[in-house]
Amino acid sequence: MEVMGWKGRLYWFVELVTMLAVVQLMWIGLTLLGLVVFGxxxxxxxxxxxxxxxxxxEDDLKTLLKSYWQTYKKEFIDANKIGVTLLAFGYFLVVNFRIASSIGGMHGLAMxxxxxxxxxxxxxxxxxxxxVFAHYDLPFSRYFSASVLLSLSFPMQAILSFIGLYGLYRVFLFIPGLLPFFGISLTVLFLAWMADRIFNMKGKMDGTLQAEGK
Incomplete structure (x- = not known):
């Protein structure tokens, strides 16, 4: 029988906190399983x-964890293409920022x-x-263009995402003990919630994402 009132809210909160902690630990474990770079x-x-x-x-923890493991195995190659590309491009930016900081004058400013x-x-x-990867089946390169297009199409949501991420950063800075258990999972929950709002508002993104949801 469904629990109502304050007991129901308390149960919902405890269940959510447990889910976030367990999923975060699983994220850490699966990242290590792939030797970090490939995990x-x-x-x-x-x-x-x-x-x-x-x-x-969906709130059944066993079902969610099973789905997590299945997604990890099924999307291992495609998700690694995205992950490695992001890491490589991030490294490229760091190197070029160091180069630009060493160049003076207008050339350095322009760079x-x-x-x-x-x-x-x-x-x-x-x-x-x-x-985007979780919601849609797209050709590999379109994940990148569609992700940038989302932010450009909904600048207010992009700004709110930054504000929310900064708020979480301040919380974790104030209570660093939360990071090992909720740092990733709570951040992802927030970003997934923001993305879900965008997808609902955009519908099929005016024909830009003509694909079936995953």
């Missing part, structure tokens, strides 16, 4: 899939301006690409 992509794809299902009303613009687009990409 972080599929582990992140899996946790976004779990949060998507959670937002859709730094260009790199900052690319960095903003890269942040948009990182925030949205795994939610």
């Amino acid at each position: 972080i992509g599929p582990a992140t794809a899996g946790i976004f899939q779990v949060m998507r299902k959670r937002l859709q009303g 730094m301006t260009l790199l900052i613009t690319i960095l903003v687009l890269y942040v948009f990409l990182v925030i949205n690409i795994f939610p």
Whole structure:
């Protein structure tokens, strides 16, 4: 029988906290299983899939963890393509920022301006690409363009995402003991929730994402 009133709310809260902690530990384990570099992509794809299902009303922890493991195995190659590409491009940006900082004059300023613009687009990409990957079946390259397009099409939601992420950062800075158990899972839940709002508003994104949901 469904628990109502304050007991029901308490049960919901405890169940959510437990789910977040367990899923975070699983993310850490699966990332290590892939030797970090080859594990972080599929582990992140899996946790976004779990949060998507959670937002859709699935609350059975065993079912969610089973889905996580299945997603990790099924999407291992494709998620690694995305993860390794993001890591490689991030490294490229770091190297070029160091080069630009050593160049003086107008050339250095122009290069730094260009790199900052690319960095903003890269942040948009990182925030949205795994939610897009969890929701849609697309050709590999279109995950990148669609992720940037989401932020450009909904700038207010992009700004709110940044504000929310900053708020979480302040919380974890104030209570660092939360990081090992909720740092990733709570952040992903927030980003998945924001992406779900965007997908609902956009519908089929005016024909841009003509694909069946996963």
